Amino acid sequence: MKLTGIRLHRTGREPHTLAGAYAMDALAEADRARFERHLAGCEACAQETAGLREAAAALGAAAAASPPPGLRQRVMAAAATTRQSGPASVRVRPRLRAVLAVGAAAAAGLVALAVVFGVANGSMRQQLNQAQASSQQIAAVLTARDATMMTRPVTGGGTATIVMSPSRHALVFTAAGLPALPPSRGYELWLIGPRGDRPAGTLPMHSGMTGPVIAAGLHHGDRLGLSAEPAVGAPRPTGPMILDLPL
Amino acid sequence: MARGDAAAFDAVYTRVAAPVFGIVSRVVRDPAQSEEVTQEVLLEVWRTAARFDAARGSAMTWVMTMAHRRAVDRVRASAKQSERERRTAAAQIPFDEVAEAAEASLDRERVRRCLDSLTEIQRESVVLAYYRGYTYGEVASLLSVPAGTVKTRMRDALIRLRDCLGVAR
Incomplete structure (x- = not known):
């Protein structure tokens, strides 16, 4: 390993010749870090490395072997208790990032992967289209210049977080710690105001957290409401408001 | 976890589990550790x-890329205590690694053919680095060739493989 470091220094003028070794993970740790710094500033090297990685991956895929029989169940069980990360590409202020960390955005990633691998079924494709459309809208609100964040307690338990962008006439809503509801019931968002009371979406629940929901079409004077309703959603609120927030 | 995610992940598992387990166990060798690393990669x-x-x-x-990186990291982490073991094993490298696996597939045939088109030193460098997890410095000392030569042979070899396999880019 020491030997490798010395050689690299000697040939340091042409770091791109390390692309092959890098693509096969054949660099010792220090060399790897150095090459990655080089890659960050060399578009041609990044291009070449990506192509060599594809070739190396083909070598890997050629070694395919059946995994042990119990592995699928163990992996699925571990995944059920492992939280997914949000996409790296959406740049939002750190305080807002938590909003994206839940549910929908990450789920779209896996479904997208299934689509890329050609193993997705029709309903996964539909789910992806919806998720992509809504995660684009969500990202637009979270990255808007005038985005402001509010946190409010929910009557009966839980906390709601709202990120609103007046210029986009939209808000992103998430909540944590809401009381569990029977399967036939669900939480529904409302926009209440001079233009009438409009349903603004039902909340997808993931173990007490809700995925981010986008409510668009905000008007001056609207309030945001939340109530428990039949799981399919109601056309107008029937339950008591457990959140009633002037916007 | 949402039901849609589980279904999607199950489908992805079906597609990637064998390639991941294959490369991880090729590099890591030890069955229990291979399974552990495979599970880490899938998660x-x-x-x-x-x-x-x-x-x-x-x-x-x-x-x-994730699978190979993790496999290599694992084998290097445990390399210190079994350094001698690895060196001994390396002394009798079967350069026909790709043919080792039992089941035949078109991909495997294609990769094999492309590996065969490499020069001997290119092929040995690729096999030792990719399938065994050695650094290029280690490959150089195993083959008694200057490190700079191994480095350029590795790049030449992958470029040739890339072109032979018709990989995009």
């Missing part, structure tokens, strides 16, 4: 699926 796919960027390469490459 990383689950955790970071949203970070996959199709503009930067294929999904299979994304997964295999």
Whole structure:
């Protein structure tokens, strides 16, 4: 390993010749870090490395072997208790990032992967289209210049977080710690105001957290409401408001 | 976990589990550790699926890159106590590694053919680095060739493989 470091220094003028070794993970740790710094500033090297990685991956895929029989169940069980990360590409202020960390955005990633691998079924494709459309809208609100964040307690338990962008006439809503509801019931968002009371979406629940929901079409004077309703959603609120927030 | 995610992950598992387990066990060798690393890789796919960027390469490459990186990290971490063992094993390298696996497939045939088109030193460098997890410095001392030569042979070899396999780019 020491030997490798010395050689690299000697040939340091042409770091791109390390692309092959890098693509096969054949660099010792220090060399790897150095090459990655080089890659960050060399578009041609990044291009070449990506192509060599594809070739190396083909070598890997050629070694395919059946995994042990119990592995699928163990992996699925571990995944059920492992939280997914949000996409790296959406740049939002750190305080807002938590909003994206839940549910929908990450789920779209896996479904997208299934689509890329050609193993997705029709309903996964539909789910992806919806998720992509809504995660684009969500990202637009979270990255808007005038985005402001509010946190409010929910009557009966839980906390709601709202990120609103007046210029986009939209808000992103998430909540944590809401009381569990029977399967036939669900939480529904409302926009209440001079233009009438409009349903603004039902909340997808993931173990007490809700995925981010986008409510668009905000008007001056609207309030945001939340109530428990039949799981399919109601056309107008029937339950008591457990959140009633002037916007 | 949402039901849609579980179904999608199950489908992805079906597609990637064998390639991941194959390369991990080729590099790591020890069956129990191979299974452990395979599980880590698949969970990383689950955790970071949203970070996959199709503009930067294929999904299979994304997964295999994670798998190989983790396998190599594992084998290097445990290399210290078994350094002698590895060196001894390396002394009798079967250069026909790819033919080792029992089941035949078209991909395997193609990769084999392309590996055969490399020069001997290119092929040995690729096999030792990719399938055994050696650094290029280690490969150089195993083959008694200057490190600079191994480095350039590795790049030449992958370029040739890339062109032979008709990989995009």
